Amino acid sequence: MKNDIEAKNWVNLQELLFEKCYTPEIKRFRSPFVFRGLFDSSYKLSTSLIRLEGNSQKMEKHLLRNFKKYAQKDLVSVDSDWNWLSVAQHHGLPTRLLDWTFSPYVALHFATVEISKSNIDGAIWCVDFIKAKELLPEILKEALNKEEANGFSVDILNKVCPTLEEFDKLKQTEQDFIVFFEPPSIDERIVNQFALFSVISNPSKRFDEWLDNYPELYYRIIIPSNLKWEIRDKLDQANITERVLFPGLDGLSAWLKRWYTSQNI
Numbered sequence: 001m002k003n004d005i006e007a008k009n010w011v012n013l014q015e016l017l018f019e020k021c022y023t024p025e026i027k028r029f030r031s032p033f034v035f036r037g038l039f040d041s042s043y044k045l046s047t048s049l050i051r052l053e054g055n056s057q058k059m060e061k062h063l064l065r066n067f068k069k070y071a072q073k074d075l076v077s078v079d080s081d082w083n084w085l086s087v088a089q090h091h092g093l094p095t096r097l098l099d100w101t102f103s104p105y106v107a108l109h110f111a112t113v114e115i116s117k118s119n120i121d122g123a124i125w126c127v128d129f130i131k132a133k134e135l136l137p138e139i140l141k142e143a144l145n146k147e148e149a150n151g152f153s154v155d156i157l158n159k160v161c162p163t164l165e166e167f168d169k170l171k172q173t174e175q176d177f178i179v180f181f182e183p184p185s186i187d188e189r190i191v192n193q194f195a196l197f198s199v200i201s202n203p204s205k206r207f208d209e210w211l212d213n214y215p216e217l218y219y220r221i222i223i224p225s226n227l228k229w230e231i232r233d234k235l236d237q238a239n240i241t242e243r244v245l246f247p248g249l250d251g252l253s254a255w256l257k258r259w260y261t262s263q264n265i
Contacts, residue, residue: 003215006222010230016221017083017104017124032150034100034132034196035107036182039114041123041222045207056203060096060164067093077184080162082154086183090190091196096203100127100180103194105240111223112232113242115261122223125208129180131217136177137170151196152181168201176202176210188247229263 007013021031034044047054050064064081067088076083089097103108104124111122130150133141143160144152157179161167171177182196189195200210211218223231235241242255 001220003219004222005219006224009227009229010234013108013221013223013231015125017108017149019126019219027264031102032128032146033104033115033126034102034129034198035104036127037097037101037107037109037111037122037137038123038125039111039120039122041121041220043123045095045098045125045211047098047203048089048092049096049203051208052094056096059094060203061264063094064088064164066196078154078158080154080158081164081167082157082162082181083184085164085199086154087186090183090186094152097197097199098207100196100198101194102196105238106193106233106245108223108231109235109240109245112228112235113258115228115232115258118228118232118263119225122228124221124223125218127211127218128216132178132180132214135175135214136179136248137172139170140177140179152179154181158179167199171201175213176200176205178207178210189221192247 004059005016007016017035018029018031020033020103021029023030023032049060052059064084068084069085071084071110075087085095085097089095089099104126107124107156112118133144133150136144139160144150149155149156157167161170167179177200179199180196181199198207200207210221236259242251242258245251246254
């Protein structure tokens with residue numbers, strides 16, 4: 001796949017994860033990339049909505065409408081699609097959102113956590129969300145510039161397009177666009193995973209299909225299977241574990257189960 005770079009070893013992997021992170025204007029190491037880790041490099045950037053198959057746009061309306069109808073009304077502080085989508089995605093409802101993180105190590109966790117897949121190459125998608133905002137419709141770029149921000153919050157999106165229908169209407173050409181936004185701090189999991197979501201103006205389109213038109217926006221780090229156990233052990237030593245990323249008894253149990261699993265599986 002174009003833009004693929006294979007990590008040679010742990011040290012080389014660090015270089016790849018923090019590539020182009022120095023910002024000379026402020027003399028700080030602030031990466032313009034967001035990350036998504038997959039334990040199988042063959043996986044596409046398909047949303048859970050697309051994986052349902054069928055008419056994505058039609059299903060999306062029904063799913064979100066019924067989620068709102070049956071969920072507790074105090075789940076969101078503001079009654080907008082963006083707040084509801086954030087909660088719904090967080091709890092497993094199929095949506096057009098994709099999970100990303102600002103942390104390369106959190107992405108690395110998800111690329112290596114499935115030890116039953118340790119014989120399969122993993123991958124980390126690295127997307128320049130700063131460059132991606134230049135492809136936004138003018139009204140969205142203006143909203144970011146007004147806030148002097150590089151990424152959206154649900155509050156900014158609510159001011160411009162509080163519903164998905166209004167969001168989709170912002171597309172002024174045949175080209176789709178992508179928005180990255182940070183969800184509300186629903187719980188510790190969102191906070192600890194340094195999470196954000198992407199949303200595309202076409203619910204039926206995969207993110208990797210969109211990226212094919214903009215190769216300058218991304219690169220993909222391939223994690224060879226023979227590196228996975230070393231990476232996994234070093235992440236555990238660095239406290240990047242299920243116990244931290246999924247606070248509670250479920251995360252604790254998942255971490256302990258993996259910690260005591262033999263490599264000879």
